């Protein structure tokens with residue numbers, strides 16, 4: 001199939017289906033190895049097969065003890081479901097033929113109204129610390145895993161429907177999701193992937209054809225919104241809380257922590273089962289002494305260190321693009337180091353370290369942009385405590401993992417910021433002053449760094465013209481601030497001159513890390529407003545733009561614009577978790 005040509009075969013039978021007119025937006029599937037029909041996917045249900053499950057089958061909300069999952073089937077009510085948007089690049093990793101998106105039964109299969117042949121569905125049991133407080137059992141209250149697929153590269157991919165109905169973990173809620181939050185989750189997971197940031201992916205988004213009641217502002221005025229279901233895809237949806245819940249329950253369940261850790265290492269960290277002796281490491285204990293941790297003697301400690309480093313690396317990447325997750329509870333921390341759960345997330349527009357997109361986080365700003373690195377460490381600490389409660393690691397190993405988290409974060413963050421400014425080495429003062437200036441003048445985080453690559457170092461420029469290349473990002477600065485910026489640009493140009501990198505070379509390199517397009521909340525909101533009227537074109541166009549965030553895309557300049565005034569009304573750039 002030619003990239004972007006509409007899915008055919010069954011699509012011809014459903015010519016009104018949006019799947020037939022999606023623009024050419026996806027990564028080429030031309031060279032993929034295998035193209036399977038849905039019926040031919042290679043299922044393998046290791047989670048259900050190898051881990052203890054719930055002995056009960058009813059879906060009433062309850063405490064599920066001594067189990068990692070409950071078998072449950074999707075049950076969301078569906079009436080004439082429609083395919084809103086889909087990702088051919090996700091189909092590609094599953095070896096799924098993109099023509100399958102055009103099948104008339106696709107929306108039924110991916111809303112859970114019909115069953116996929118070979119699937120074995122379940123909801124996962126997990127707990128979590130929410131806003132720093134242990135919340136006990138949470139679990140998949142509205143996400144239902146359909147099973148795992150082994151692709152032709154022997155990669156394991158889990159398919160999960162979010163918003164597919166109640167499970168024993170639904171507590172007081174309805175098990176459903178609305179179109180608004182589903183569009184945000186679909187677009188942001190694919191946008192993050194294209195930015196090179198580890199994330200859960202999204203295969204498809206379908207409307208259920210049913211309304212769902214939501215009190216978005218918790219003001220006692222619930223509104224009916226269209227229901228929708230995203231099919232999320234990840235190698236695993238295991239979270240820190242998946243381990244914590246069993247450690248917290250103690251005694252009988254401690255063995256489950258070990259079983260689950262063994263399962264995770266076997267399937268997702270197999271290299272840790274065969275380490276060699278050179279993995280013995282020494283580290284400073286912070287009190288002037290040093291200690292030695294032999295990671296080869298304890299695979300669980302080595303695993304914790306890897307989870308810590310993946311998490312550190314993930315959060316460094318978030319800081320690099322200005323992504324603020326918004327709800328970094330331990331149930332939203334992936335053991336694979338993926339971004340998971342796109343709720344009230346937000347990308348920075350104006351640079352503001354205290355920015356939080358989450359209205360429920362406003363008093364303390366626990367999860368604001370600048371706190372994310374420390375919260376990641378706190379969360380690793382909680383995850384490590386669960387492993388230590390199960391006696392899989394000792395205190396020293398946990399401290400070591402935390403130290404590794406810190407050093408990995410600093411290394412990656414400094415490397416990212418160094419690339420963003422196009423210098424060969426990290427310059428703390430220069431970058432610190434820049435961020436300070438940006439915060440004072442509320443400069444747009446994305447557009448500023450993109451413009452910065454226009455600064456030339458190989459020509460003489462009079463002082464009064466130094467800010468010209470940055471003009472579009474510094475329009476609002478007052479006269480008194482011009483001096484601070486001019487002085488910074490002078491120092492920056494001096495650093496560039498001594499770097500030995502040509503202006504052209506630096507521009508290419510900087511543009512490969514400083515995106516032109518990010519998924520600003522107002523862009524999402526425009527697409528949502530249209531989709532709620534039944535027009536899915538903007539969602540699809542936004543996906544297409546966000547799939548090439550580093551490319552200048554002629555004709556798409558409007559997607560790089562700053563938020564318009566209406567974007568500052570409540571509910572657009574500040575969101576609660578009511579999704």
Ligand SMILES: Nc1ncnc2c1ncn2[C@@H]1O[C@H](COP(=O)(O)OP(=O)(O)OP(=O)(O)O)[C@@H](O)[C@H]1O
Pocket residue numbers: 138139140141142143169170171173174175176177327331332340341342343577579
């Ligand atoms: N409408 C709902 N019905 C049932 N459970 C829900 C609903 N919304 C959230 N939950 C559950 O509340 C808990 C915390 O909510 P959170 O907002 O983190 O979840 P989510 O967005 O549904 O989930 P995920 O982390 O799977 O993306 C989770 O256990 C989640 O399953």
